[in-house]
Amino acid sequence: QVQLVESGGGLAQAGGSLRLSCAASGHTFSSYAMGWFRQAPGKEREFVAAISRRDGITYYRNSVKGRFTISRDNAKNTVYLQMNNLKPEDAAVYYCTAVKFAGSSWYNALDAWGQGTLVTVSS
Numbered sequence: 001q002v003q004l005v006e007s008g009g010g011l012a013q014a015g016g017s018l019r020l021s022c023a024a025s026g027h028t029f030s031s032y033a034m035g036w037f038r039q040a041p042g043k044e045r046e047f048v049a050a051i052s053r054r055d056g057i058t059y060y061r062n063s064v065k066g067r068f069t070i071s072r073d074n075a076k077n078t079v080y081l082q083m084n085n086l087k088p089e090d091a092a093v094y095y096c097t098a099v100k101f102a103g104s105s106w107y108n109a110l111d112a113w114g115q116g117t118l119v120t121v122s123s
Contacts, residue, residue, distance in 0.1 A: 022096030
């Protein structure tokens with residue numbers, strides 16, 4: 001059974017930083033690209049960032065490029081999201097999961113979500 005446990009969310013001021021972590025278990029972590037999605041109140045869940053299985057190639061939605069950095073530690077089965085220069089529009093619940101790219105979008109590869117971690121940004 002896949003388990004994904006996100007942590008690190010909280011309240012940050014606009015321009016501030018937070019670092020999210022996601023501990024994964026129940027699947028072969030290094031066999032999957034991993035990614036972060038987010039969902040703001042009243043909005044659909046959206047892709048934020050992804051990182052390839054082993055060679056560290058990264059992908060970002062345009063609005064976070066240059067501000068967010070995704071990384072992973074395969075030895076610890078953990079993926080991170082460093083968020084700098086936060087903006088009020090970054091406020092959301094953030095989720096990590098294994099991901100796959102199909103067509104022109106990123107999708108959840110395991111059909112499993114963690115509980116998410118809430119990021120609040122004050123202006």
